[in-house]
Amino acid sequence: MNAAQEIKDKGLKVTTSRVKVLDILQPDGLALSHMELEPMLGKIDRITLYRILNDFEEVGLVHKVIDLDGVTRFALCKHNCTTHHHNDNHLHFNCTACHKMYCMDNLPIATVSLPKGFTATGQSTIIYGLCSGCN
């Protein structure tokens, strides 16, 4: 499916900036930061980029993940997420050498038994080490 159609399907207007952002996030399973995205987009206003990413997250096109350095990153959703409901819980791998953040879609997520009184609605796991490119 092309980016414009995906955007339209989520009820958002199709603009050149939005299409470009979605196209850049498409190919690999990498979560990109604001700083990485901005130069790839040409002359887009940084505030616009913030708003596009937030809108995309709200309608379920992308998900947000905060890396080990506290940097916010965005990656494409793959499991038919919808507005205000993300279905794509998965592990992330953060390379300590190149700082790339990978979405590990096919790894199982362990369930943890919590102490009495605590109830879990989800979990966020970031595994760190060396990625295939840096090993």
Added chain:
Amino acid sequence: MNAAQEIKDKGLKVTTSRVKVLDILQPDGLALSHMELEPMLGKIDRITLYRILNDFEEVGLVHKVIDLDGVTRFALCKHNCTTHHHNDNHLHFNCTACHKMYCMDNLPIATVSLPKGFTATGQSTIIYGLCSGCN
């Protein structure tokens, strides 16, 4: 052990600000943010607090964890961490209601088998949901 002695043992000078910071972090297993710590400390300069926390982390007195909102939090180390080497890998629980971050010292950490080429040196897991106080 009292705070002053712990600070001295790590090779840092014992100052009133440092003792106060360590005393506040002592009791519970909670990871506190900068914003939470500052008002508890009286008239301490915010830059000094940044430096104290960074120094404490370097020598293994406290560890840093970034919560689900991207807020940096600090908590006491409990497993004889040393300078530049932390031994206290453990899960964290982030309450989505009161936003408290708990160190879950006694829960087992699952090991994940990664794709070929990837090697893990550690992982950071934050479980979110409702804590015992909010349930």
Added chain:
DNA sequence: TTACATTTGCAACTCTGTTGCATAAAGAAT
């Protein structure tokens, strides 16, 4: 109590993220 090294506080700065408002662009109707 003097002297040295370290810590603190201040000023200034960068980076990240948000809000309000005027302008520009998209989408639908004519």
Added chain:
DNA sequence: ATTCTTTATGCAACAGAGTTGCAAATGTAA
């Protein structure tokens, strides 16, 4: 194609987090 309405964009201004350099204050050991 032209107009109209809604939504998106760009700009300015701001707030918060975090860092660095430097002078003044404090801790520690002699």
